[in-house]
Amino acid sequence: MSEENMSKSKAKREARKQEVKKEKAKRSFGSIISWCVGIVIAAVVIGVIGMGIYTSLDQITPSSDFSRYIDENGFIEGADLGSVKDLDMTNLHVALADVDYSDDDVQADVDAALSSKSTYEADSSLTVKDGDNINLDYVGYVDGEAFDGGNTQGNGTTLKIGSGSYIDDFEEQLIGSHPGDSVTVNVTFPDEYSSNPDLAGKEAVFECVVNSILVTPELTDEFVVNNFPEYGSTVEEFKDHYKKEGYNNNLRTYLTQYISDNAEASKLPGKYTKHSRSTIAYTDRQSFEYISQIYQLYGMTPPSSFQEYTGMSDSEYNAHVKEEAKTRTAIDMTYEKIFKDNNLTIDEAYLESVRSSYSDEETAEFGDPYFKQLALKTAVVNFLAETVTVE
Numbered sequence: 001m002s003e004e005n006m007s008k009s010k011a012k013r014e015a016r017k018q019e020v021k022k023e024k025a026k027r028s029f030g031s032i033i034s035w036c037v038g039i040v041i042a043a044v045v046i047g048v049i050g051m052g053i054y055t056s057l058d059q060i061t062p063s064s065d066f067s068r069y070i071d072e073n074g075f076i077e078g079a080d081l082g083s084v085k086d087l088d089m090t091n092l093h094v095a096l097a098d099v100d101y102s103d104d105d106v107q108a109d110v111d112a113a114l115s116s117k118s119t120y121e122a123d124s125s126l127t128v129k130d131g132d133n134i135n136l137d138y139v140g141y142v143d144g145e146a147f148d149g150g151n152t153q154g155n156g157t158t159l160k161i162g163s164g165s166y167i168d169d170f171e172e173q174l175i176g177s178h179p180g181d182s183v184t185v186n187v188t189f190p191d192e193y194s195s196n197p198d199l200a201g202k203e204a205v206f207e208c209v210v211n212s213i214l215v216t217p218e219l220t221d222e223f224v225v226n227n228f229p230e231y232g233s234t235v236e237e238f239k240d241h242y243k244k245e246g247y248n249n250n251l252r253t254y255l256t257q258y259i260s261d262n263a264e265a266s267k268l269p270g271k272y273t274k275h276s277r278s279t280i281a282y283t284d285r286q287s288f289e290y291i292s293q294i295y296q297l298y299g300m301t302p303p304s305s306f307q308e309y310t311g312m313s314d315s316e317y318n319a320h321v322k323e324e325a326k327t328r329t330a331i332d333m334t335y336e337k338i339f340k341d342n343n344l345t346i347d348e349a350y351l352e353s354v355r356s357s358y359s360d361e362e363t364a365e366f367g368d369p370y371f372k373q374l375a376l377k378t379a380v381v382n383f384l385a386e387t388v389t390v391e
Contacts, residue, residue: 060318062285063278067367069271074346074372075336076272076329083267084330084337087259092388099254099390101246109242114219117227120212122179130162130175133214138185138206142199149196150204156211167204174210183208248385255384263334268326276325284310284321335377344379351375 069077120135128134135158140150161171173185185206193200217223224231224238231241288309295302303309310317338344354374355363363371 060277060281060321062282063275064282064365065275065367066279066370068275069269070367070369070373072369072372074369074374074376076269076332078269078271079333079336080265080267080269081333081337081340083265084333085262085264087262087334087338089255089259089338089384090342090387092255092258092384094251094254094388094390096390099247099250101243101250105246106239106242109246110219110239113228114216114223117223118214118216121215122212123215124178124180126179126213126215128161128174128177128210128213131160133158133160134174135159135211135214136174136208137211138208141205141207142202147196147199147204150206158214170206174208177210179210179212181210183210251385251388251390252381255381255388259334260331263327263331265330265333268329268333272332273325273329276328277321280321280324280328332373335380338380338384339376342383344376344383346372346375346379347382350378354378 071077135156137152137154137156138150139146139152141147159166159171159174161174163171165171167187167189170185170187174183177183185208186203187206188203189196189199189201191201219235219238221234224235225233228238231238285306288303288306291309292302307313307317310320312320351371354371358366
């Protein structure tokens, strides 16, 4: 073989070696890529599964078992009361201005009490005045013909004079009349009258009969004795009752808010705190359903979803509830600490009154320990109301 042919053969062998190396490298690289892709896919799958597990664990299931992790005395199971911040409530000083019940507040209560005893009177000596509530019948005519929707005869309807709820100048023409009087009222419907476009801009005549006037009784000693004997026998005692009641309510509200704002505990009982999330979620769901029903009852558009009602996404709401549960647990522990530190007892009469404000189904569902805890908190507030200094 010539030297030239030997060189060509050698060159071919070398070329083939290089091709084999390239194929091996290619296969090796492909294996590496496949392995990496497999790792990535596995990571994604594991991540998805992990997210599913996390999402499941992160969900808060509503529960109406309010008594869970509360013992038969109303105490929190596993609570370390030594970790509760001492608020030194018995030495608390409260500014009178923060809890006082003003004379205006008292008068508002008195007015409400008088109003609750108001009655419609048909006494012909009474006179319709601006601001009076009256009962009347009427029939409306346009061009001498009675029109639909303009007749209350025999049924009666109530109207507050000066409220502006009727056509302009209708109410004013009734002022000065008396129960039993027939009054002819002349009006003109507005040019734009959406309630009945057929009447828009037309003159009308209403033949009215004043049936009665709502009369509010005067505040006298006799009124107090006949209607609110439990509040006293004189006007002075009657007003003093509202003054004291309003003050006591304000003071108890102040004390309750003070505890809520300042309660702290460095060690929270895990099971109780975690379960509190469920009871909070239950309460929020119940509120959502109640509000939705009220909206529908009054023809309003209710929140389209629980998220819209809370104004939070699911994750935001869950985070909020978790923090709320911690706060509430610290508050509950603070009440329990004050209760035990001062050797207080639960008022059985109040315990029964608390139960009675719930339905039999709710009482059974929420459990007796829960109501014991409520009574415990009331005992604390009542004790503090008699102990703190108001000045």
